[in-house]
Amino acid sequence: MNASLTAVSHRLYTPVNALHAHAEHLQSQSLSDLIGASSPSARERASALAFTLGSLHLDLSKQRITQETLSLLVDWAQSCGLEAKRQALFAGKKMNTSERRSALHMAARWPAGIAPPNGMESAVDFCQHQRLRLTEMVERLHRGDWFGATGQSITDVVHIGVGGSDLGPKMISEALADRPSHTHVDVHYVSSMDGAQLLPLMERLNPATTLLVLASKSFTTADTQFNIRTALTWLSESLEVDMPTVCRYQLIGVSSKPDNMTEFGIPDAHQLVFKDWIGGRFSLWSPIGVSVAMQLGMESFNALLEGAHAMDRHFLETPLIENLPVLVALVGAWNCQFLNISTHAVLPYDGRLKSLPAYLQQLEMESNGKSVSLDGRSVAHATCPIIWGDVGPNAQHAFYQLLHQGGHTVSADFVAVASREVDAPQAVKDSLAAQEQLTLANCLAQAQLFALGDDAIPAGLRGHMAQGYRGNQPNSLLLLKQLDAWSLGALIALYEHKVFVQSVLWNLNPFDQPGVELGKKLATTLFNTMTGNSSEQDLVSDPSTEQLLHKIGEWR
């Protein structure tokens, strides 16, 4: 019997107890012991923990795991019924139990001509119909056949949404902005409820050639409703046309509530619909991505969906031990639950991925930041870690000091791109190629230093360099061959399935967000108080808030 099993034999054997015992046993081994030059099996281990799918490469060799860890983790996943639940997800079973809904974002990227799994067929039909409508709208815009209320052709699109109706499309638009595209349309994103992002656009853009996209699954989110009201008022006032006319010509609606869109004055031909079985934070593949398609063109948008679909098939069909989203999820849960690492940094080594950390914050934390399990019990441990991060090379000059020598243990995902296609004169290309290599070298060096600490310092330099790098900070590398639409689609779908797998391990519903709703209700109450519309029950009772309301009132 091995050491971990000996330890667990004193307690009731469960996969979770076995993992705790294994974690205790591994405490004595640092990452240096596992991957350092002195470890005889380091090379073999590194190669066993590296996985490639198409243009995506995953390296888990700097995680605090052994083959035994992985096999215990897979046992745990199997004991949670992961294989059956994965099947149920794709078959459209109501995985979102609190809202009694399926979670079929995979249907939005299922290609025509490939039979979907049983149970997903009607969802795929619906999504393909909406994709045709979306394609028509995008092509009309790109042909220059979309005219504003005063007869001028549209040049700019302002996408107004928040949370899942903003973060995904915005992140993709930024990441792929330099891809060749034949469109002449500029896309801008507005989400902040205070109007701070909208104001400069209203100063800069031509109202006669600006199209608004109102992206809101629920069609009730105050942030979006207030932004759209200001933007429509701007168009109506500056063009001197009434509001219904502006809505008829210069507004597209994307929502799961077609009746609300109609009531708002959005003509049927300018409505795109997705169903409530696509969660907000999983919706960038649905018509919520229309602005991405408007910016990049349908070819790139379709390639994004194809990459995501390839990851869906891989997730659905591959054994757990070789399954990329499963492995990433298992390692994440291992760090969080068994090694007690409660924060996780997302560090893209490519400026085009600057919004990836914010996107993943919502995807992971809104999905699995929960402590009541599916059977209504309190979960006894922290679930999702705190996700945070920034563009890696810039962050090296900001918060890496703490990661290297501060007292916190942090896990990290490094995300890097191996090469970049640039259309520029040869000398500029050469110079940029050197920048790429410098960036990759920095990425690998930091990952090494996180893992090995002082042991990463070459012997010849040890005397000259400050010591005290703790190391032992586990990290993964996700390397894309290129930052193209296919690879990005596959990467994002990997993270989506990671979230699902972790929800199965922790027995959570990843598809609702009850905690967010209470905050919204409280804000409405305070808004009513501030605008003099409060009723008796709206009155704020705590003196701290009352005092602040008073101060704001004094200064406004």
Ligand SMILES: O=P(O)(O)OC[C@H]1O[C@](O)(CO)[C@@H](O)[C@@H]1O
């Ligand atoms: O698309 P909607 O309905 O406007 O919601 C926006 C966001 O608000 C939330 O409900 C809460 O932040 C998210 O889940 C959602 O993505």
